[in-house]
Amino acid sequence: MALTPPIQPMLADARPELPRDTALPGGPAYEQKPDGYRAILFASPDRVQIQSRNGTDLTGAFPEIAAAGRALPAPLALDGELVVAHGGRLHFGELQRRARRRGAGARQAAAERPAHLILFDVLETADGPLLDRPYRERRAALEQLFVDGTLGAPFALCPATRDRAVALDWLDPAWGTVGIEGVVVKGLAQPYQPGRRGWLKVRARATADAIVASVTGPVTAPSTLLLARRDQTGRLRYVARTAPLARTAREELGARLRPGGPDHPWRGRRFSAGWGSSEQLDHRPVHPELVVEFAGDTAVDEGIYRHPVRYLRVRDDMSPEQLPPPGA
The missing domain is CATH 2.40.50.140 (Nucleic acid-binding proteins)
Known part of the structure; x- marks a missing residue:
């Protein structure tokens, strides 16, 4: 793989409400913001690493995600949010407890409280890095990985829309009760710029x-x-x-x-x-x-x-x- 950890994830700048005119390149796309840990997965048959937002290696804490990455048929670098579901919602406290465990404790925790990686970007495929490609192309490539069966559980595709009315509905506090804490707004023509706050986020x-x-x-x-x-x-x-x-x-x-x-x-x-x-x-x-x-x-x-x-x-x-x- 051309991309190797650690790399800085692209970030979002907070806004108090969903903007009407974002002036983002290509116009806006909206994604749900799940309540979890930001993580970039570097996966190939001979090497897997789960990197946190600040560069920490989380691989040992989430053995089920690492095993799924190791089983992928081709190299991929994927950006998303680690989550743990419990009690009918995404539970940040359970996720924190998972992140602190290693070895046998992590394997036991994976069996009792399995994690998922909700994906919203693909940074590299077997054909090479995609950082310079516009968001709309990266999103299409990510969706295709689910369509053709390359990706499945414990990976999940982050819901996305171009409809502002749908995004406004995602800001309803009812979504918050199940662990969706807001909306991220991205430009359809935006490349992936590591470390830059080029996206926007709005919390419910x-x-x-x-x-x-x-x-x-x-x-x-x-x-x-x-x-x-x-x-x-x-x-x-x-x-x-x-x-x-x-x-x-x-x-x-x-x-x-x-x-x-x-x-x-x-x-x-x-x-x-x-x-x-x-x-x-x-x-x-x-x-x-x-x-x-x-x-x-x-x-x-x-x-x-x-x-x-x-x-x-x-x-x-x-x-x-x-x-x-x-x-x-």
């Missing part, structure tokens, strides 16, 4: 309510909010952290919040500054009495929002006791 978003349980920054003018809900036993469970608040929101909330006392359940508790980060937040518990509405994407694992959410408003019409438990 929905609103929800939670209790303000702690803040970063001063209580009188909080920078961000740490949000919670009470579980079935009444314990305060973390669900999300907001993005930095606007000045008007800081003033509004600062006038409403009260510092938590020494018996606050989050007194002395540590929170990560971000998903996968080892940095700890400097936070200040507040009396858990104020309910707020927020907007978040659909990347939610066991009731916890993986990405920062956006504060919308105070819900004076709701009490903390009226909120459902996390994950409900």
Whole structure:
């Protein structure tokens, strides 16, 4: 194969909503964005490697994908998303647990929670690299690999459309409940440009309510909010952290919040500054009495929002006791 790992995948720039005029070369094509790990598979009869977005070798963690790549009749370099289905949806938490295992543990996990690689691009075939070919040609080549039976389970073809109305439907939060977290927009005439943010992505978003349980920054003018809900036993469970608040929101909330006392359940508790980060937040518990509405994407694992959410408003019409438990 001419392409060898690691190579930088082509990336997407975030947008708040699906653009009407993308100005992408050749016009737009839309693909579903599954909730998983970006992965490039380099497969030939004598060598297989699964490369993560940042270049990490994931081959040992997903032996079933590696075995399927090794069984392909001709060399291929394929770009896609590793996913694990569980409980009726694509489950990011189960995927994370799979990614940490190797050896016998990985083989056991593959039997219990098999992974799939949802493919949206082909970068090389037996005829050579396709990076310079337009997206429409690469997509046609990828679809043909499924039509002629070269590719099958555990590989899956990522749904794609040129119909904006269909793409808008994919942004319905109902798709988020099964693990489709948004839409990626690509130019039909675009080549594959490793490392460049030449595509666009839009995440599906929905609103929800939670209790303000702690803040970063001063209580009188909080920078961000740490949000919670009470579980079935009444314990305060973390669900999300907001993005930095606007000045008007800081003033509004600062006038409403009260510092938590020494018996606050989050007194002395540590929170990560971000998903996968080892940095700890400097936070200040507040009396858990104020309910707020927020907007978040659909990347939610066991009731916890993986990405920062956006504060919308105070819900004076709701009490903390009226909120459902996390994950409900």
